[in-house]
Amino acid sequence: MTIYKAPVEDVGFLLNDVFQFDRYNNLPGFADAAPDVREAIINEAARLSEEVLHPLNTVGDEQGCTRHDDGSVTTPKGFKDAYKQIAEGGWMGLSSPAEYGGQGLPITLTQTVQEFLNSANMAFAMYPGLTMGAAAALTVHGTPEQKQIYLPKMVSGEWTGTMNLTEPQCGTDLGLLRTKAVKQADGSYKITGTKIFISAGEHDMADNIIHLVLARIEGAPAGIKGISLFVVPKFLVNADGSAGKRNGVVCGSIEHKMGIHGNATCTMNYDDATGWLVGEENKGMQGMFVMMNEARLGVAVQGLAQSEVAYQNAVEYARERLQGRALSGPKATDKPADPIIVHPDIRRALLTMRSFNEAARALVLWTALKSDVAHRSEDAKERQAADDHLGLMTPVLKGVLTDTGFANTVMAQQIYGGHGYIHANGVEQFVRDARIAMIYEGANGIQALDLVGRKLPRDGGRAVMAFFAEVGAFAKEHGGDEAVKPFVTPLSTSLGHLQQATTWLMLNAMAAPDNAGAGATDYMHLFGLVACGYMWAKMAKVAQDKIAAEGATPYLTTKLVTGRFFMERTLPATALHLARLQTGSATTMELPAEAF
Ligand SMILES: Cc1cc2nc3c(=O)[nH]c(=O)nc-3n(C[C@H](O)[C@H](O)[C@H](O)COP(=O)(O)OP(=O)(O)OC[C@H]3O[C@@H](n4cnc5c(N)ncnc54)[C@H](O)[C@@H]3O)c2cc1C
Numbered sequence: 001m002t003i004y005k006a007p008v009e010d011v012g013f014l015l016n017d018v019f020q021f022d023r024y025n026n027l028p029g030f031a032d033a034a035p036d037v038r039e040a041i042i043n044e045a046a047r048l049s050e051e052v053l054h055p056l057n058t059v060g061d062e063q064g065c066t067r068h069d070d071g072s073v074t075t076p077k078g079f080k081d082a083y084k085q086i087a088e089g090g091w092m093g094l095s096s097p098a099e100y101g102g103q104g105l106p107i108t109l110t111q112t113v114q115e116f117l118n119s120a121n122m123a124f125a126m127y128p129g130l131t132m133g134a135a136a137a138l139t140v141h142g143t144p145e146q147k148q149i150y151l152p153k154m155v156s157g158e159w160t161g162t163m164n165l166t167e168p169q170c171g172t173d174l175g176l177l178r179t180k181a182v183k184q185a186d187g188s189y190k191i192t193g194t195k196i197f198i199s200a201g202e203h204d205m206a207d208n209i210i211h212l213v214l215a216r217i218e219g220a221p222a223g224i225k226g227i228s229l230f231v232v233p234k235f236l237v238n239a240d241g242s243a244g245k246r247n248g249v250v251c252g253s254i255e256h257k258m259g260i261h262g263n264a265t266c267t268m269n270y271d272d273a274t275g276w277l278v279g280e281e282n283k284g285m286q287g288m289f290v291m292m293n294e295a296r297l298g299v300a301v302q303g304l305a306q307s308e309v310a311y312q313n314a315v316e317y318a319r320e321r322l323q324g325r326a327l328s329g330p331k332a333t334d335k336p337a338d339p340i341i342v343h344p345d346i347r348r349a350l351l352t353m354r355s356f357n358e359a360a361r362a363l364v365l366w367t368a369l370k371s372d373v374a375h376r377s378e379d380a381k382e383r384q385a386a387d388d389h390l391g392l393m394t395p396v397l398k399g400v401l402t403d404t405g406f407a408n409t410v411m412a413q414q415i416y417g418g419h420g421y422i423h424a425n426g427v428e429q430f431v432r433d434a435r436i437a438m439i440y441e442g443a444n445g446i447q448a449l450d451l452v453g454r455k456l457p458r459d460g461g462r463a464v465m466a467f468f469a470e471v472g473a474f475a476k477e478h479g480g481d482e483a484v485k486p487f488v489t490p491l492s493t494s495l496g497h498l499q500q501a502t503t504w505l506m507l508n509a510m511a512a513p514d515n516a517g518a519g520a521t522d523y524m525h526l527f528g529l530v531a532c533g534y535m536w537a538k539m540a541k542v543a544q545d546k547i548a549a550e551g552a553t554p555y556l557t558t559k560l561v562t563g564r565f566f567m568e569r570t571l572p573a574t575a576l577h578l579a580r581l582q583t584g585s586a587t588t589m590e591l592p593a594e595a596f
Helices: 008-018 035-053 055-063 079-088 107-120 122-141 144-155 284-320 344-376 380-415 417-421 427-438 444-455 458-478 482-508 513-550 554-570 573-581 586-590
Strands: 159-164 180-183 189-199 208-217 228-233 235-237 243-246 249-254 265-278
Touching: 008 035, 008 107, 008 344, 008 513, 008 554, 035 055, 035 079, 035 107, 055 079, 055 122, 055 427, 079 122, 107 122, 107 284, 107 344, 122 144, 122 159, 122 208, 122 228, 122 265, 122 284, 122 427, 144 159, 144 208, 144 228, 159 189, 159 284, 189 208, 189 228, 208 265, 208 284, 228 235, 228 284, 284 344, 284 380, 284 427, 344 380, 344 513, 344 554, 380 417, 380 427, 380 444, 380 458, 380 513, 417 427, 444 458, 444 513, 458 482, 458 513, 482 513, 482 554, 482 573, 513 554, 513 573, 513 586
Parallel strands: 159 208, 180 208
Antiparallel strands: 180 189, 189 265, 208 228, 228 265, 235 243, 249 265
């Protein structure tokens, strides 16, 4: 049996002290999230995650989903009831517009809740998560009629949503997509084709499933320029808004896969299914990008969430497992051996995980606040700066939080020794569940290419320059402060590495694009480390100020030690990434394919 305790105190420190949430009260929705409201929401999300969703995590893993001969799918025992609680509690509409029945609260709060849900039960959390992503795409690109038909029911959780991009021959390269759309006299389309790996494609938890589907209209240009987005409901919607006749889309099979067994990964067969165009013809990627960007941040949170729950269980185990004696002499003299938490190597692993999780959580909330500004500010310049930040940080968060999140679940498993390899102890499920986050929503290699090839050069490098300016200004302002020097000095060194790497790419990637491709993953991780280092420096400054003003607390003291560990032990990897990147692509590309 695994444990999970939502990191409520850490979230409170970040929202209230580090990012000063109330400073944003001029933005719509923020004033409604006053400190007492926020606290109530966060505490209730914690309770739901700890008491309702986490106990179902092993159940979901062991039972998985079952497809029946008629194409229907049954979710694991308890999922349906838990989903009802999520829907009826209004959790799916926390940040949705009030006109569709949502509460209009900041996205930052939704991201906080998402971390808890995904730590507690990632496979389950995907059902509401994908629905929110699909609703976001319809909110931005749907017609007024489509919004009226679908959004209230998706926001309330009565209906769920999916995203359908992948086909057998078409994964990363969506230009290869074949699903066909034929226009009908009434303006609708007949959709025919096969989509694979569709998360939450079929299940028994909601009355209708609203599929957002990429397809090619007959006669459209080949490649990515000929793709359109369609909304295809499982049940066609009656004039009174209720779910009516069955549409021509069925789940042909479900995958037996490494992890997230509680989430149905479906092959969806579309056979003359009725769909309606969302947005303009051949501009489907614009609509899908809204959903994909939402989903990428959501997947980044999954990486953090699995790392956090794995860490918590590893700590518990390390406190209880008795093996060997401390190098400095026995500590538990009344016991036959010391708990393994006395060993420096176990502490190294625990602090590596913990110091990453706390920085990653800060990074998620910092970026979520930018998302709120980008969507809600009335000031065009402020909106643009926030949007620049979102564009730049989305691939960094997705790639780094899921790569490191997975590595941390393996680290947690290692702390269990052989017991970590045994299913009954639970930690191996975190490893299996976390693994997918590195692959879907654009595999991490593709995130790195997006960062280097698109996000860096965009608008003449405006976003990256703003990031350098902000981190540089912080280091300059606090560089003379003795108390935060252990944070600011290494941050400045690593920022220098990132700036050198950026300059190297500017000088070497245009002429030889393989230099960018070969160094992209290193660059993405170098970027993520600097961003985490910046978060630590900010958190340390606030913690020091709080200690000076109000006195030390165990939380604040632990925070500072954890942060120093990150700066000493994790951040120096920026030098390694820079060195690797600067070797270029010559050796990587030298061998012919047949030599491998
Ligand atoms: C459990 C699960 C759930 C999923 N859920 C959904 C879903 O809900 N909806 C949906 O539409 N899809 C979903 N997917 C599909 C997923 O998004 C794809 O698997 C993913 O996008 C990669 O596509 P692919 O598997 O075809 O790999 P490929 O595109 O064949 O890529 C193989 C490898 O090559 C690399 N690669 C490819 N092209 C390049 C390039 N140009 N440069 C460098 N490297 C490259 C990739 O990074 C990857 O490592 C899901 C998949 C799984 C396993």
